Amino acid sequence: MKKYLISACLVGLDTRYDGESNAEAVFSDMVKTGKAVPFCPEQAGGLPTPRDPSEIIGGDGQNVLEGKARVITDKGQDVTENFLAGAKETFKLAKLFRADRAILKSKSPSCGCKCVYDGTFNGKLRSGMGVTAAYLREHGINVIDSEDYLKQAQKLYI
Ligand code: SF4
Structure with a gap:
């Protein structure tokens, strides 16, 4: 069975910057049935939880990979290297589990x-x-927006 990687906060793990989660039963069920493996790239990149909220300054994540934008906390700390490390760790996990898609x-x-x-x-x-x-995405993983996945899942049950 092909596995999904899935953002840890979506399955009820309190990994969010404020120590909370975005739990949805449909996603935690995917973990319970062995279809998905949860991960949190910000934790994997060495950031604490709770942590200061961060945003990308000067572009988006692709621009960060290209060295054209940075990730900064609301207090002005540059956490770009943590975000890059977390992305690389996440890809390692995808390879270990042979996951070719991720719900993020x-x-x-x-x-x-x-x-x-x-x-x-x-x-x-x-x-x-x-x-x-x-x-x-740059490394061949099919990335799926969590809100899009939920909309599709709801259609199946209507
Ligand atoms: S980095 Fe991703 S998995 Fe971690 S808390 Fe933020 S959205 Fe959830």
């Missing part, structure tokens, strides 16, 4: 697949990917 939490500076916060810490979004999402 929407809007996160690591996991967002379609949009991320714009770096102003004002709640505004810009189109683009988080750092881990961009890294996984």
Whole structure:
């Protein structure tokens, strides 16, 4: 059976920057049945939990991979290297589990697949990917936005 990687906060692990989760039963069921392996790239990159919120300044995750943008906390600390390390660790996990796809939490500076916060810490979004999402995509993993997955799952049950 092909496995998914899945953002740890989506399955109920309290990995979010504020020590909370974004638990959804459909995602925790995927772990219980062996279809998905949870991970948190920000923790894997060495950041603590709870931690200061971060946003990408000057672009999106792809721009971070290209060295054209940085990830900065709301207190001005540059955590770009942690985000890059987390992305690489996540890809290692994908290879270990032979996962060829990942369901990733929407809007996160690591996991967002379609949009991320714009770096102003004002709640505004810009189109683009988080750092881990961009890294996984660059390495051949099919990345799926968690909100898109939920919409599809709901259609199946209607
Ligand atoms: S980095 Fe990804 S898995 Fe970790 S808390 Fe943020 S959205 Fe969830």
